[in-house]
Amino acid sequence: MAIKQGGFSRKSKTSDEIPSSSLADIAFLLLIFFMVTTVFRTDQDREITWPSAEATEKIDEKAKNILNIWVERSGGIFINDQPYTMDQVSEVVGPLYAQSDRRLVISIRGDREVPYMTMDQLQKELVSAGVVRVVFATELEQRMTRQRR
């Protein structure tokens, strides 16, 4: 049982480098995690054609304080993915407005072809719900396209 060469000659098989092969897995895991968990909007977009306006400005309010009211071309009204009739709007918006500490901003997302009658009724409903700040959601229009029209 003689130990060959005194037993000190074998080099350690453990690498002296930090193992980096799993780093890619970690990075991809993070990538996929963020891609999956990112939520862009709470309610679904409805089929509308946006009206366009040159004076379009960003709403200076947190996203959670903005309530979208969708008005489809057919006149259907949707709040938080739920269809409502015109008379129900103030009943739905009123409590939400009180909950938000009167900070709620209503974003009216109407199709450009909706008759103004509907919009007027909607505004009256919002007034009776006590809402003050309203935004007509529009797309930004460039001056160039305006001139061509």
Added chain:
Amino acid sequence: MAVLNNKKSKVSDEVPTSSMADIAFLLLIFFLVTTVFPKDKGLAIVLPEESETVEVNQKNILHIVIQPTGIVEVRRGESQQVQQVSANEIEGIWRQDVASNPNLIAGVKTHPDAPYKFMIDVLDALQTAGADKISLQVLEN
């Protein structure tokens, strides 16, 4: 020169994976940086509070009537003269009129059957011109 192919190739037979992490991190950072959360935008107005009616002197009102065809009729205060214009001419009219009367209020009356976009066009022109006293009504007849 006599011996060929007796040296073993030093090239590894594995796919190099050391740069994979760099690629993944690059993608991660790229998406983190380029993701833009769509911000809500539009034309902001302030609705009047319920039962809040203000008497306004007729001469301080610029009547703007929007017809279903998109034709805009402008009438100044008490005068009966009606001027037919297109929506983007409102901007110039407002600038001109507000210079002579700083208390001017825009009374926008839209025909019930007029598409919403015509009202937006007029509201857009007024806001571009810097108007802040705007009243939105429906045309009643």
